[in-house]
Amino acid sequence: MKGLDLLQVFTDYRPVDFQDLYGFPIRETKRRVFIHQNLKTYYSQLTDAAQDQPVPSAAFRQWKEFFETGNRTGFEKRYFHRRLMLGTAYIMAVMEGKEEHVKALEDIVWEICSEWSWCVPAHMKEPVRLAKEQLCPEIDLFSAETAHSLSEILLILGDKLDALVAERIKSEIDRRIISPMCDPACAYNWEKRTDNWSGVCGSCIGMTVLMIGSDKEKQIILPRIARSLDYFLKGYGDDGYCLEGLAYWEYGFGYFIYFAQMLRASAGVDLFQERKISNIGAYSDAVLIQPNHAFTYSDSSKMKIHPGIQTFLNREFPDRSGSPPSKPELQDDPCFRFGHMTRNLWWHHPDSEWTKHAERITTYYPSAMTVIHHSGEFAFYAKGGKNGEPHNHNDLGSFMVHAFGENLFVDLGAGVYTAGYFGRERYEHLQPSSKSHSVPAIQGKEQKPGSESAAVLIKQETGRKSAFLSMDLTKAYDVEDLRFFSRSFLWKIGKYGADLSIEDTFQTKGMIHVTERWMASVQPEWDGRSAVWETKRGIAIGTPDQQPERIRVETISYQEHDGSEKTCWMFYAVYRVNKVERLTWHFDFRLKG
Template structure:
């Protein structure tokens, strides 16, 4: 894969090949001028620049794929695209260029996720087209990959993302390492530099894996599992091809490979905790390779080129090279507990998911004790997933945004105070029990709050897979405390005394004295309006011990 044309893809990928041809024929190459670049710094808006950037990457990936699939392809359009990418001021996104400051480098040498991915695309394309591509184009590509990525990656000073132990480690180190494998196979000097770069990538992969608990769970959610673990696997397989070393030969890696299947809700939906989405895209090539190596479920969906709005070469090229249809199906347990993440997921005709953890996780949401109820193909009691990424979303005002805030989750508000962020805001798992008839999951949420007089808040879930959830919040307090029990949905509930109904899909029975529905319109990850309904059931926790019971029925 690191230095050869793509093999003939499986016949089931016909629609993907059609997408590639259409995108390769598109002559639109948006400009990345100064006004577009400065927009993020002036307004905090990421999407306006990034949409242009990713349309350019779509054209690059499509033309590269077409050239590697068809030896008769006219390379003139691809050469223009390669030349244009080499003209870009920086391959990093404006939101990330600060990462180059630690090495006293300018934005053009910022080694972020997207600079590394761009180098990977260019390197494998040029290496595979050796002898076919005009030497002036190939030489310029090699020089730009060297200047923008290899030079900072061989500088011994630490890069800003080294130590993150999340998807950045795997993507940046994996893509840079694969670029080096593609281009540095010549002189003894190249071999020495390649060895040093591979050592740096191995160290990053060790840190990436250390970020997982023994359960293999990804606190960032399935989307970021695809991103980080995908690039870990792509690099690992490229390294195995080059050296015979097998980074996938690990019990922990096998657990990580199973993660999305253990948090599946059914019908292509997954628990969308953190900055994840309910219906993430899982690359068919990645799933195929993991099924071959670990016996995990294979790909069930034929991909579109546009499933990945960033048009990453790692995903596209490995789907074209690795996808195989009709692999044997493997069974997935009906209920999964991930003890390190403190997530429980039960799936069947209906699905239920709940989480503990702490409020300083990667892509954190203040969501301890939050839960999802899924029926008839949709999550009715919902997790909002990721909001629009802006400067503020990743800044000190993050929890003023609905999606990551406690206000955007089905968790209690106690004495007017929401859950607080921080690593010490921890949900302790008190009990998990699955007897085949029902699932019990009890969490101590006391540390999530900073309420004077609150001695303890225990949230107890009991789930029956036939479609019933009993939720009990047990509160022990030194004084009377007002409590708002909040339940979040994108469906507007209808209210009756002691009950609520979400479009006949889920009903709630409760004993609270007051109820109200608040409509909030935020913006989702793609800057579209996101209409959310917060049902608040108001009650009082009297001094001493009290229990507040809520029963949900799914249809």
């Protein structure tokens, strides 16, 4: 990218201050917060969280648990609570400015500086290897975030901190982040990843160096960060689509926004002028449906984005369709990330930063073979792509429908993260496997993972009231007697509702069994001819052209990413298919009354 290329030679960086970071002078913090009820409520949540409490210990047993059982929860709950204490202590020290708040901040900063590693165990090497290989300290997402947090605290409140605390911040960041990033012998795999890792790590380290790095350190590290962020942006199509889903778009691109905004203030390099950056920013317009609903796919279960990011994008790109910023809630981010927490409070202005909401209709993303259509009460999503994407799910040919104010036909999003979830048994877990998606099982076999398991586009057309997508999905299945399998979607908006037709075409060597599956958030009923999904506000009726041999409804209990228990329902329709055959289902969505 042109903007990032400038970092290879640019050396004139000016120091940044509170106004550069947050958009207004530090003396106006209370006025900016207390004129908005949403922000007052959010600040009250932060204040409650900042009440005097013991710092959770970083116990060795919880740390080691991941390597013994694969469980991440015990250690990470303590780790993230410490980050909550850090963020709230900083905000209180800025907003209230009292000695007691500065002392509380010093205490939690000291504790975090004393942590053996800022990485979480799930991102680290085996303990024995780790103890032997410390020439290049490990840098993961959360260690980079911690360095950014402490750098920002030092920049804004360094003159109020005890000199020993301030010096310790500098020393620990230098030892863990800046020195290894200045050493060409220390290479990190995230630097060439095309997913959220390069975006978060690169952006956090970039901000750290801009805030506290020497001129020499900037000259060494920023070109390295530029290369890493180039890899990050390569993970997006030119159309701006995020293969990892909304949660990881918000994470990776959110931190990219924080860095790019700081870079513009410090060096005058404006990355937001790049067309691809604008397209990536507009991605959320398509995936968000309402303030608290979104299309969930890949390992993303997120239903809204942080209002600080949304406010910034609405202001930066006024011609996009945009969405009104959601109400900030502390619990929206269970990792309590410093960047989100501060920008939600000081960037978010729900009344003044959003003045229009242009109509959203159809978006086709050729980079992912995905179509998204919005129209009033209804929204539709269907995808092709590959089964070898970042945070991959085996979901070629899957779809979602939002109707009657809720996500009706669904993708379950992310499961609980464990060692196994990212290991060889990944597709034995419900969410990543095709068992949890509205795609067929063929001869009892599920879709296979891997980049070779890819959809091939046959045809797509989009219009104001309709969307059509047809794809060859033969490569998604390893079935000996399957010669060809395609799926076509036709979505139409009518005067009284919406209609969806799904046509599956098979060519086989002989007779095979096909089980069509429809995953929904509502329990269906079979009336002998059609399946019926009824909600408080509407009804969806699914009618096949060919009656199945048998039908079955399964209640599926599962855990969401945060461990909460949820229920959904899978409708199964079993067919015999021989030689050449088409299986077509028509879904009719109608509001009640």
